[in-house]
Amino acid sequence: MASTAPVIPLRPSKDPQSPYDPQALVCSECSIRQFALFGALTEAGLERIHYHIASLHLEPGQRLFAAEESGSAVFTVRRGVLRLERSSRAGERRILRLAGRTDLVGLEAVLGQTYAADAVACTEVEACRIPRVLIDELLPFHPGVARDLMKRWQRALDDSEEWLTELTRGSARHRMLRLLLKLSEYGEPNGLIWLPTRQEMGAMLALTFETASRLVSALRREAMLLPLDARSARVDMAKLLAALNAEQKLNP
Known part of the structure; x- marks a missing residue:
């Protein structure tokens, strides 16, 4: 308590x-x-x-x-x-x-x-x-x-x-992108967000630990997600919104 x-x-x-x-x-x-x-x-x-x-x-x-x-x-x-x-x-x-x-x-x-x-x-x-x-x-x-x-x-x-x-339906990538967008609502104006653990991401998105880890690694390679430490990261909102738009066109 x-x-x-x-x-x-x-x-x-x-x-x-x-x-x-x-x-x-x-x-x-x-x-x-x-x-x-x-x-x-x-x-x-x-x-x-x-x-x-x-x-x-x-x-x-x-x-x-x-x-x-x-x-x-x-x-x-x-x-x-x-x-x-x-x-x-x-x-x-x-x-x-x-x-x-x-x-x-x-x-x-x-x-x-x-x-x-x-x-x-x-x-x-x-x-x-x-x-x-x-x-x-x-x-x-x-x-x-x-x-x-x-x-x-x-x-x-x-x-x-x-x-x-929004967060438990659709493709795994779509769910992860929507999660980052949701986390940004509770973040800082400069794009700094609280970063859940892979287990927590799985619990939020109904994904396995392995799938959550793979998706986070992909987002890091795309420079969309920049982890700063174990519990915080910065999101490139322009890239995130573009990725969401592309995902929705592929899976309307």
Whole structure:
């Protein structure tokens, strides 16, 4: 489980010169607040918050929450990339989708359900833990929060369906190219991306380790993919898009 920074209540400060508790001020000034769940809240809305929000930091490989664990909170990703994955009874692991900056994960908790998948950090991750009881308190007073939750639920469903249709069907090369395009959505403007292991690529794309390795080697020879270290690489987007276009013409 992730280590947590000190939890600070989001109660208004008694100091008249400081209308909000420090953590409330952090929330109001957060760079992703307009894209996050509480983006629907005004400053006055923050005054109604009476529970705790915790800042979490995860190292690569650390788990944010586990499948079948009691869902008591949702999480907003502020930085980094998470993977949502499940393991079958036979021990086979499948990566269902990724989550990145501004994404809300663990939505099952809103309904009091257990988490449906393991959430594991691919890179260093910063996230905010939002207790379910806090959401329950806000909903009667802020319909915008309810609408935002519905939009995020739909987006998570769309992402899962896209993963199923785009990354597990078609030729092996097409799947790999689509994966690189997807990873670029969570990467840096300069084309720097998190690079999964060959095993993880296989789990994402329903490919064998050998096939994933062969495809990565081919992309390196084409100078489309430039690994920088074991877990990061740079993608040539122009070559990637041209390759995708050519692949789609061959396999419409």
